[in-house]
Each structure stands twice: as C-alpha cells, then as structure tokens.
Amino acid sequence: MKCLRCKKRIGEEDIYCGYCGIHQEKYQKYLNRVSAKIHKDRDRAYEKRIRKIEFEVEQLKKDRIKEIDRIKNNRWEFIGTKSFSYNLTEGKININGSVYLFSDIKGAEITRQDSYRVVTTSTGKSKKHISLGGGLIGGALAGVPGAVIGGSVLGKTKSKGQSFSSSIPTCNHIGVNVNINGFVSEIVLLSGDVDQSSQICEKVFEIAQQIVDKLRYLSKTPVPKKYLKPEEEQSVIDIDNKIEESKIKLEDAKNDKPTYEIPKEYL
Ligand SMILES: [Zn+2]
Numbered sequence: 727m728k729c730l731r732c733k734k735r736i737g738e739e740d741i742y743c744g745y746c747g748i749h750q751e752k753y754q755k756y757l758n759r760v761s762a763k764i765h766k767d768r769d770r771a772y773e774k775r776i777r778k779i780e781f782e783v784e785q786l787k788k789d790r791i792k793e794i795d796r797i798k799n800n801r802w803e804f805i806g807t808k809s810f811s812y813n814l815t816e817g818k819i820n821i822n823g824s825v826y827l828f829s830d831i832k833g834a835e836i837t838r839q840d841s842y843r844v845v846t847t848s849t850g851k852s853k854k855h856i857s858l859g860g861g862l863i864g865g866a867l868a869g870v871p872g873a874v875i876g877g878s879v880l881g882k883t884k885s886k887g888q889s890f891s892s893s894i895p896t897c898n899h900i901g902v903n904v905n906i907n908g909f910v911s912e913i914v915l916l917s918g919d920v921d922q923s924s925q926i927c928e929k930v931f932e933i934a935q936q937i938v939d940k941l942r943y944l945s946k947t948p949v950p951k952k953y954l955k956p957e958e959e960q961s962v963i964d965i966d967n968k969i970e971e972s973k974i975k976l977e978d979a980k981n982d983k984p985t986y987e988i989p990k991e992y993l
Contacts, residue, residue, distance in 0.1 A: 730754055731993060760992050761985075768984045779976045786972060790965045797956040805940060806933035810902070810913045812940065817949030819941070821904055821911045831945035833905035836934045837912065841898045843919055848889040896920055897927040902937045913937060 729736050729743035730753045736743050741750060762769060802811040802820065811820045817828045900916040916930045956962060 730757065757988060760988055764989075765984060772979075772982070772984055775979050776976065779972060779979055783969060783972045783976065786965055786969045790962060790969070793962050793965060794956045797959050797962070805936050806930075807913065807915055807937075809915075810937055812944055814947075815950065815953050817947070817953075819944060821906070821913055824911070826906050827949050828944045828947050829949050830906050831904065831941055832907060833945075834938045834941035835903050836931070836938055837899065837901045837903050838897060838931065838934075839899040840922070841896050841919060842893040843896055843921075844891050844893050846889050846891045849887040895922040897922055897931075900927070900930045900934055902934050902941070904941060 727736060727738055727740075728734065729746060729748065730750055731748045732743060732746040734743070734745045736745070736750075742748065743750065801813045801815045803814070804811045809822050812818070813820070818825050819828065819831065820826075896919040897916065898919045899914075902913040902915070904911045904913065915934055916926070920926045
C-alpha cells in the first residue's frame, strides 16, 4: 500500500510510514475529519439521501405487514356475529376465537330458551318506577355488538288501587351448539329477555339457522390440501420486489460517498 501522506510504497501491515513516520490509521481519521469539515454540504446531502431511502424501506416493510393482515382478514367471512367466522381458502372455522378445520365439525344445532316476564299495571293513584328492561344480544346483528334490546319495563308499583298482572312471552337465549370432534362449543347469539313480539327473536333465530346451514355445508366441504400463504400472494410479492429494489438503491447510495481532494495546506 501507499503511505496516505507521502504516497511512498510501504508494507501492507505497516502501522507507521518508514519514510515520513506518519501513523496510517490516525492519519486516515484526520483526513476524514478534515474532509467532513470542508465538505459539510455534500456530506449532508449524502446522509439525507440515505435516510430518505432507509425511510422508504421502512415504509415498504410496514405496507407488507398491512397487506398480509388484509389478506388474512379477507379470508374470513361472518354471519351476523363476531363469534363465528369461516375461511373457505384455508378450510377453517373460528368459534369464539378458537380455530378448527372443516373436518372437525361433527354437527350443529340451534339452542333456544323461551320465557316470560310479568308486567303489573295498576289503577288509582300510583307511583311508577320505570326501569330499563330487556336483554343483551351477544354480538348478534352485525354492527350492534351487545346492544341493549327492549324498552322500559314497569318496575315496582306503589298503589292504593287495583293492580293487574300479565305475562309477556320472551325469548332469553338463542345460540348454536357446534359439535367439534365430540366436544360442544356454543356460539351465543342472544342472552337475556327479549319480547317475542319484537322482531329480534325471529331475526336472531334466522341468523342461527343460517349458521347451522353453513356449518352443515362446511362439514361436507373438503379442507384444501394446498393454499397460498398470504406471503405468497402476488400483492405481497410486488412489495417484496420493491423492498429489494430499495435495498439495492440504498447500497448504491452508500457507496456513492463523496470523496475529496484535501487542500495541500492540510497535508
Ligand atoms: Zn509516508
């Protein structure tokens, strides 16, 4: 190699130059410092360009994660409740957060419990306490998770007159029992008293029927032996390619480090 200062030929491993006596490594650092000082602007532009490309790479990596999530989520379809979904691409169902294969489904049936509530109406002077009655629907009816159903129900009545009681039919539980390899998992669609006169019971019952029909269909649908992983979908591969391009661009930018002729007075 050549001495960094006097340019005379010296040994590869030499720490000092035998001619001018300069410490090679320290002199290189010195040269770097001088270069940095006198060429701040170009160095700044260089750093800025690298940071910009690094940022690009980071953004693309985030896009990739988002795209994979989007593909994963898109494969799941819902029927009126978040407690049950199915995935035709991968041959899977999800019940209350647990995932099973179509072939694990051994049966499905609707569970329904009906009840009644008592309403007392009074004549004469009375003080009525209104309380909010009704039940909770466990995520049934898309977009209204846990909505409180039912109107005001008359509460305790203090009265000197006569009072009449009548019972109003309600449904207080609708769900689907799914037999998964002999174990039962329940998809709860409605829990709590809802008047049968309201349309809610029938609507939820319809959803239950749709879920049972779907489960019966899925239990006979073969589990796909092969399917693309989200990472293998074209949209993700496109992002992968962009990331590769940006990485090459980054390498090029890094190698394009400005070099300077240092003015003689510094040498
Ligand atoms: Zn030298």
